[in-house]
Amino acid sequence: MIEFTLPSMGADMDEGTLLEWKVKPGDAVKRGQVVAVVDTSKAAVDVECWQEGVVDELITQPGEKIPVGTPMAILLEPGEAPRAVAPTQGAARPRADSGQLTPTEAIAATTTPRRKISPAARRYAQEHHIDLDAITGTGPQGSVALDDVRQIIARAAAPMPTAPAVDRIAEMRKVIASAMEHSKREIPHYYASETIPLGKALGWLAAENAKRSIGERLLPVVLLLKAVAVTLKRFPELNGFYREGAFAAAQKVNVGVAISLRQGGLIAPALLDTDIKPLTQIMHELMDLTTRCRAGSLKSSELSEPTITVTNLGEQGATEVFGVIYPPQVALVGFGRIAERPWAESGGLKVMPAVTASLSADHRVSDGHRGALFLLELSEALQHPEEWDR
Template sequence: MFEVTMPSLGADMEEGTLIDWLVEVGDSVEKGEAIAEVDTQKSALEIEAWSAGIVRKLLVEPGETVAVGTPIALFSAEDEAAEELPAEQPASTATATASVQADEPPAPEPTVSQTADADAAPTIQTQSQPTGKPGRARVSPAARKLAGERGIDLTGLKGSGPGGAITLADVEQAGEPRASDTPSEMRQAIAATMSRANRDIPHYYLGTQISLQHATIWLESTNATLPMAQRIVMPTLLIKAVALALEKFPEMNGFYVDDGFRQGSGIHVGVAVSLRTGGLVAPAIHDANRLSLERLNQALTDLVARSRGGGLKRAEFADPTITITNLGDQGVDTVFGVIYPPQVALVSFGNIAVRPLVQDGELRALPCVYAGLSADHRVTDGRRGAMFLNKIKSLLQKPEKLARIP
């Protein structure tokens, strides 16, 4: 018998709210299979089983908020007999499995809902349920979160997804956002984290203008030989340049914890992604320095799509060692962000535009981008920060080197 606990889905996460169980008591679960949906205030995520087993007891009800590390379920190994459950558990287990064993579903017990979202949100049917059996419809995490923000009752909403699943598009079509004088939970969480970062982290800021002439020419030449779906975008080059620069400046890659710097175990670049429902997330591309440009480009495209579709994995939230933010698509020239604690640096990029630049003694009009660095003065100083930015700049002048696989 082993416990499944509320996982840490981010370095600053202290508690999580169980949105829904994706399994029932008695289900056989494979390692890596999604077992529950959890709201971290920043995003709704699925958590996965870290080991195969059989669900013996669900300890937390949907809507409950518990601290990280709190047991939320009991599993047993496939070959572990049910009789080996602790003495106080068979009654609870029998109650939990009654809906599967009984001919008719039991009457629901009255509960006090903690949020409108938890009250309206249906649980997911498992494959063990027959098609015609009464049950609640499947709802994607993104759809559930948007419904809560807009005050939409999901119980009467017909889903257009597989098996009647309610999708984000279904919720978007169900009504306009309700007027509210209070910020969303995500906005409150972002406000709390950024306020703490501004208060506790002694930031310093540096910026430089980088010519992308060589990178632009190289990209055009390379993409001419690739199918449309595989063509590399400029943000991929920027991420790879930052990742390789971190190999030379490891003090920018890690965390400030327990009054000291701890270097990251790898170069896991967090990419800031704005969400359609408001707010942002910054999941990680793992070992970005070791990926080919093609794989990095695929990883970036996939990460953005899953961020906005509510399909991120636990590990992608838990361990970014640095964050990159890019507001170039919004026409912003310069960006100086707030470091996401406990990280110690944030790299930012603005709009890529043709600007006047003196090169080889001549004034020329070249495609350029402004790069910014926000860094923690407890770990590095301005000189090292400037050298780090200059390393990024030099790597972007030789884009063919970015294509090499270590």
């Protein structure tokens, strides 16, 4: 038997509201399958299940608000028999005189009692195509009554209560502030920055885009994301989690991308395996992630699996940004606006496109020397994008 619980989808999530089940009792569930939709303060999230099994019972009902870690459903492991129903009062017991059961008593003891459902409830459920197995009975000994079926139908027909947009924004600001307050209070931050010339990288990008159709062209941000991911392979102390007083390096590089929402606030879902994907794939996934993020349609794994976060201010941002670490991560990389700057090189002065990269890191895990080396190697990686676009 497996308990399926509401997963944590970030340090700023304490609870969620179940909007919809995508499965019902008796359904087989595979790893990675979306089984429910849960509303958080930021978005409606498709919740995946990472165990295989068969749904035995749905504990939480749509509309319920539940804390993270609360059991939502019971799954049976592959090959596991359904849970036995407790015998009703008066079920046969061994005879006291011989310790044996009569044939009639043996049949009574080994037969699973039928679930009690009133005829009216059964008929009403059939008329409205309601699965009786998904209903928790409130009658004597758990029997299903007509009112139980009516309540399920009324709950399904009633529109889900939605808070006004301004309330959702206020709630989002509240949870972001709480997470960042926790981060600044608990994590001893240190900061480092480096201005990186991008003449070679943007020249390579322009030549690469000239060979592509408009729909396949790359944006400079994908170079920055891939360069961070590639460089992290040599700095594992910046890629992982600090939990319960100890650091655990992540086995993958899943870059969380800070995406601003049109109504305010931001979400930082993960681009999974960023270090091993080609730029074209990263570009496609980034565009898809941004679209779904702003539409409020994300997967739980995309919110729970970032191993580091990157914030990129883009063309309309400031030239520098120093972010706050998103716990339990231990580092955040920031990129300001790419802008032309005076650049001294080989004894001469010229104009060069450049970007200021910053690192916010956890002093419990790394120190300023390693942080500075990371930024220098990041700068070197961006001089040779042709070497890691594969």
